[in-house]
Amino acid sequence: MTLGLTALELARIQFAFTVSFHIIFPAITIGLASFLAVLEGSWLRTKNPVYRDLYFFWIKIFAVAFGMGVVSGVVMSYQFGTNWSEFSRIAGGVTGPLLAYEVITAFFLEAGFLGIMLFGWNKVGPKLHFFATLMVAIGTCISTFWILSSNSWMQTPQGFAIENGRIVPVDWWAIVFNPSFPYRLAHMLVAAFLVSALLVAGAGAWHLLKGRHDALIKKTFSMALWLIAILAPLQAFIGDQHGLNTLKYQPAKLAAIEGHWETNKDESMELLLFGFPDMQAETTHYKLGIPYLGSLLLVHSLEGEVKGLKEFAPEDRPNSLIVFWSFRIMVGFGLLMILLGVLSLYLRYKNQLFDSKNFHRFAFLMGGSGFISLLAGWVTTEVGRQPWVVYGVLRTKDALSPVSAEQVGLTLIIFVVVYCVVFGVGIYYMLKLLNQGPQPLALDQQSGGPGHFKTPMRPVTAADDAPVDNSEPQDASTDPASNSNTDPRKLPSDEER
DSSP states (O other): OOTTOOHHHHHHHHHHHHHHHHHHHHHHHHHHHHHHHHHHHHHHHHOOHHHHHHHHHHHHHHHHHHHHHHHHHHHHHHHHHHTOHHHHHHHHHHHHHHHHHIIIIIIHHHHHHHHHHHHOTTTSOHHHHHHHHHHHHHHHHHHHHHHHHHHHHHHSOOSEEEETTEEEESOHHHHHTOTTHHHHHHHHHHHHHHHHHHHHHHHHHHHHHTTOOSHHHHHHHHHHHHHHHHHHHHHHHHHHHHHHHHHHHOHHHHHHHHTOOSOOTTSOOOEEEEEEEETTTTEEEEEEEETTHHHHHHHSSTTOOOOOGGGSOGGGOOOHHHHHHHHHHHHHHHHHHHHHHHHHHHHHHTTOTTTOHHHHHHHHHGGGHHHHHHHHHHHHHHHHHTTEEETTTEEGGGGOOSOOHHHHHHHHHHHHHHHHHHHHHHHHHHHHHHHHOOOOHHHHHHHOSTTOOOOOSSTGGGSOOOOOOOSSOOOTTSOGGGGTTSOTTOOOOTTTO
16 A cells, blocks of 8 residues: 555655645636636627627636635645654744635635625626626736745745744744745746646647637637736746755755766856756766856856755755656746747737647647646655755654544545546546537527526536626527627526526
């Protein structure tokens, strides 16, 4: 059952497994919540039914992702008591309040307005509904603020004292706004927006490849690509600044990321593109690098000094092989995102954005790249922090609960089975919705064909169906286009459905 692994190794695997599932869904909801706010704001400003119809489609994806994010997040919090009780005992005086602030300020805000956002389209005024959407979007960002503050404090701790073997807060301002927090917050928010933008662009590309060239698909594809073209280069700049911060406060992590063993005194450091760091031999095999570029990127100097892993005790070194490749996966996909944005701008200029099949294939294949890059980035962050759970203060092995390998192994197997079933079904349903794509709601209401909106059996899909006018009977022979100016706030009653 344990495969020769220790309780510590199994507990780390279990937490990595659950957090990898969890981080995907909040990333979707953070980005989609803001996207929905933009869509509804654009609808209220222009009265263009395309924005309204897109809102009603993407809010279903948002609702599914939000539900799965909440469930997976609750499971993670329990692990602090089951597998990592010593961490909670020693560092809970700092991390506990930060997580409580997230619940009080963000989760309550989201929960308070989520019902209005999902089910209140024809029950409240348009301005109040838009306000609810904005509050949910702001709530997701506030949630990110507190979660990243807690994680960043574990990476670059300050503002505390140690009393009777416990970490005691001394300066909450220093704790919340610790040295790495601004960079991590910006990096994560932009990553979440990119995850959603790539998902939306991939869905649009899929339907373009299937032959749909209506206004809904074009608008979906175009809006997502604008965001990618802006945010992908911005993310590269934020990542560079984050790297400088990591060099200052976590030099061992940066050395492991670069597969850098010797401190380059009085000479430049090369940037390794390829290699296999060997922790036992203290070298990187099969190196392929570019001279000078490492120093130039890391310290913005052709001969800047960067500490090598040999400067740190073997027991204080993170696993270079893992973070070396996880970082390069993240950066590689980041460069492809920049390429996607640049190509989209070029095709816009040539008026071929909706005609290039090869570009559509590229955009479709990049649809899931945001998730891969996000997970690779978190692997780099968390594995690079090892062997510390609170960097330089509390070792991971000292944060473990008094549990056996058999106990952790059994719960890990249960987690894998339950997660694959429950979240597998959720992801399948989400992909099914994406495959159906957005539909012109007024047209569907009249035609009664595929995609016809009727009273749903599942609460999630009840997120405000097609907005149509109930003021006078619908004539089946009427041109659907003539309904674009109907009252957008009214929905058909159960009898009319």
